């Protein structure tokens with residue numbers, strides 16, 4: 001069997017072959033990314049590969065020779081959105097000979113593949129979550145042999161290193177540390193489309209972070225569906241006598257806590273964040289690492305999903321309301337000035353008014369900096385979709401609005417407490433809405449807009465907060 005390294009070598013050869021084929025043709029690609037930061041990071045790799053082959057990026061689909069869609073299926077009617085967009089491309093395809101590649105999570109769902117076969121047979125490349133690295137080969141076959149390619153596999157993918165990457169930000173570098181999820185929360189499609197957990201080797205992560213530091217990146221965002229079970233599957237396998245040849249790779253770093261400590265020592269990196277941890281895996285060693293590591297931002301994303309112990313059980317989250325609140329209390333005691341953000345789902349199957357009030361209660365007690373709120377959306381193939389007691393849309397929306405009101409009133413209050421304070425802000429660049437202003441983020445991930453010299457970009461500076469708005473602050477450089 002081929003090793004991952006050999007597979008990537010082959011793809012590098014395909015990159016060269018494509019580069020030769022399209023040489024001097026000035027071909028352009030456009031990419032649409034749906035979904036989470038992991039998908040964004042995958043898209044950075046897709047862009048990296050395409051640019052290595054000589055494609056240039058364009059935002060204008062009319063001008064593109066290749067359109068890539070990196071899809072998500074976690075929520076909502078992303079399907080309709082995607083199919084609408086692809087439907088619109090049929091004319092362009094005929095006019096410009098546009099190549100269309102569609103990949104990512106949605107392609108791991110059979111009903112989507114069936115629909116594509118039936119209605120969108122003109123798509124050239126379909127790739128899944130485990131075959132993204134084979135885009136050069138797929139593209140070559142389309143360009144050279146005019147073939148249609150479907151490259152989706154169902155087994156858990158391997159971990160591939162050393163793909164080219166074209167990053168979106170020059171300040172914050174995203175680093176995926178693990179793929180997949182073992183948790184099977186009953187509402188969630190991710191374990192079905194991303195497979196079981198597998199972690200990258202510590203040395204590969206450390207090397208990537210060092211490389212980012214040497215390029216001037218100040219902030220690292222560690223990514224995974226469940227970051228605080230980093231290396232857990234691998235350690236279990238080693239305990240069972242498996243993975244013998246790899247045991248040496250984990251001598252120094254064998255857990256998420258140790259990974260944080262190691263990254264904290266990398267010179268040049270000034271901030272470390274991570275998403276998403278799971279409350280059930282928030283072990284003491286992780287809490288201690290956060291407390292000890294000066295660079296780890298003291299603002300933790302701690303997905304709640306529901307505040308009701310009943311609902312948490314139905315959701316298969318493996319913690320109770322009390323355990324969640326105790327964890328928050330423990331972290332508040334051990335980590336001075338710690339702040340929290342969270343994800344909440346409203347209207348999951350069987351949610352009563354009482355259950356919903358428990359969610360409001362936790363929101364009041366914790367006082368989050370930011371809450372990402374979602375209306376439950378049924379996902380084909382998950383246990384949640386089969387539950388008989390679904391909540392009517394109208395009730396879901398009413399509850400969502402009540403939660404939103406509470407969250408916004410809390411955030412407004414919290415924001416007021418920032419007024420007049422000095423905040424350490426990592427400056428990202430010119431503000432999108434006003435080129436003359438700069439924008440950056442506080443340690444608690446709040447956006448601050450202020451006047452300042454462009455030289456300040458990519459440094460951490462002191463800014464006084466002088467105006468508060470719901471989603472950003474105005475500041476003054478100190």
Ligand code: 5AD
Pocket residue numbers: 074075076187188189303305343344345374375376377378379
């Ligand atoms: N419906 C609504 N929200 C969902 N999430 C995951 N699955 C669903 C679903 N079926 C939310 C969870 C998760 C976030 C990334 O998306 O809150 O933490």
Ligand code: SF4
Pocket residue numbers: 181182183184185188189190191225226278
């Ligand atoms: Fe989905 Fe739960 Fe896994 Fe998060 S932990 S990806 S919500 S199954």
